[in-house]
Amino acid sequence: MSNAGRQLTLNLFIYPGGHHEAAWRYKESEPERVLDIRYYQELARKAEAAKFDAVFLADGPSLAENVRYSSRVRFEPVTWLTAIAAATEKIGLIGTASTTYNEPYNLARLFASLDHISGGRAGWNIVTTSDAGAAHNFGLPEHPPHGERYEKAREFLDVVTRLWDSWEDDALLADPRSGVFADAGKVHRIDHVGKHYRVRGPLNISRSPQGRPVYVQAGSSEDGRSFAAQFAEAIFTAHQTLQSAQEFYCDIKARAAALGRRPEHLRILPGISPFLGSTEAEAKRLEEEIDDLIQPAASLDQLKRMIGVDLGGYDLDGPVPRHIIDTNGPKGLASRFQLVVDIVDRENPTIRQLIRRLAGARGHRVVVGTPEHVADEIQGWFEQGAADGFNVMPPYLTGGFDAFVTEVVPILRKRGLFRQEYSGTTLRDHYGLPRPDSLFAAEQRRSA
Numbered sequence: 001m002s003n004a005g006r007q008l009t010l011n012l013f014i015y016p017g018g019h020h021e022a023a024w025r026y027k028e029s030e031p032e033r034v035l036d037i038r039y040y041q042e043l044a045r046k047a048e049a050a051k052f053d054a055v056f057l058a059d060g061p062s063l064a065e066n067v068r069y070s071s072r073v074r075f076e077p078v079t080w081l082t083a084i085a086a087a088t089e090k091i092g093l094i095g096t097a098s099t100t101y102n103e104p105y106n107l108a109r110l111f112a113s114l115d116h117i118s119g120g121r122a123g124w125n126i127v128t129t130s131d132a133g134a135a136h137n138f139g140l141p142e143h144p145p146h147g148e149r150y151e152k153a154r155e156f157l158d159v160v161t162r163l164w165d166s167w168e169d170d171a172l173l174a175d176p177r178s179g180v181f182a183d184a185g186k187v188h189r190i191d192h193v194g195k196h197y198r199v200r201g202p203l204n205i206s207r208s209p210q211g212r213p214v215y216v217q218a219g220s221s222e223d224g225r226s227f228a229a230q231f232a233e234a235i236f237t238a239h240q241t242l243q244s245a246q247e248f249y250c251d252i253k254a255r256a257a258a259l260g261r262r263p264e265h266l267r268i269l270p271g272i273s274p275f276l277g278s279t280e281a282e283a284k285r286l287e288e289e290i291d292d293l294i295q296p297a298a299s300l301d302q303l304k305r306m307i308g309v310d311l312g313g314y315d316l317d318g319p320v321p322r323h324i325i326d327t328n329g330p331k332g333l334a335s336r337f338q339l340v341v342d343i344v345d346r347e348n349p350t351i352r353q354l355i356r357r358l359a360g361a362r363g364h365r366v367v368v369g370t371p372e373h374v375a376d377e378i379q380g381w382f383e384q385g386a387a388d389g390f391n392v393m394p395p396y397l398t399g400g401f402d403a404f405v406t407e408v409v410p411i412l413r414k415r416g417l418f419r420q421e422y423s424g425t426t427l428r429d430h431y432g433l434p435r436p437d438s439l440f441a442a443e444q445r446r447s448a
């Protein structure tokens, strides 16, 4: 792959309080502002000033964390991003919404509205939701099995896509002279009748500036990879090693090409959580200072959600009891589970070492060092077929992000790896993605 002219994609992955699970306790953090929208508007403006591609918000339709220890209360993402849209001009706005716990029509309206309001900056992180607890918030007797969630997600995405295309681009006329507001012949019902959904349409808002928000996905299981290769335009992923990231990158690009897609229209973006210091020792001290704020009960809770076993009764300084981790259970299908099991098998950590290893970014890659070292790591993965860019996951806010923007981004720019200026105004422009034509307009042309 030629790297000439390739530019990094950089998203700011915002996690309330910072990505390190104990960051909210760090002396520079502002936990009291966790639900202050101006705090996030300020953060997004900083990311926009640094010419980042997008801000990204994760989400789940349940309170999965242990509230005693966790700062993870959060706004609903589209609401949150709409407020950020009002405070910014160009930065992309990617929000997470579940296909398992939403209705296609409502979700289509929400993201089409965000795309209109933001002038074409919306992206949808399509998740099937792995937290089984969510089922209890939606009257389901149990969380749908992994495969069924992805089956529903495929139908869900088909319906939403057709709803977003149900108004042809030139349907809205709003012509006071003729008195015609919209060309009814260019506004189409979708008449979907499927296994999981029945949706007539059309959508009650015209086609948005991007045509469709950008499709983002973050699964890594076999179902996840197949879904991503077919539909995703950006894929978030978590990898601990260059080799694992290269394998994923190569696999997804090959799958997409086999489906007739152009591999460059699918940005693969691993997470990176940088602890920065003027020396490696200083960066290590910063990491240790925040690690020392870990509350093991919270970490063990998180670990239980990831691997399905409760290690609360074990000696923290004893080995991880590998034999009780069921690799054939339902958890085994989720990618993050495998990532943790690989760490245990590779590094044979004590329980305390494992929870410290995961505390920084829940299995995403943590890089500790000088700005040059972090830039080298970014450039290395970017140029060796492991990434098209990164979700930057500051361990704490806002200092952890300020340091990245003031010290690492200039190095990446100097190396010609990252934009000096936006060349467009929409998220599709930033990602180098085409604006999709309306399916109905294409069908009309074929039948003309």
Ligand SMILES: Cc1cc2nc3c(=O)[nH]c(=O)nc-3n(C[C@H](O)[C@H](O)[C@H](O)COP(=O)(O)O)c2cc1C
Pocket (backbone or CB within 6 Å): 057, 058, 059, 060, 096, 126, 127, 128, 129, 130, 131, 146, 217, 218, 219, 220, 221, 222, 223, 224, 225, 236, 237, 238, 271, 333, 334, 335, 336, 391
């Ligand atoms: C960067 C990143 C962000 C994610 N954000 C969310 C999220 O907000 N909500 C969610 O339910 N899952 C999230 N996930 C998890 C994936 O969407 C997916 O549910 C998980 O990988 C299981 O999918 P799989 O079984 O296909 O691997 C995220 C994963 C990554 C790598």
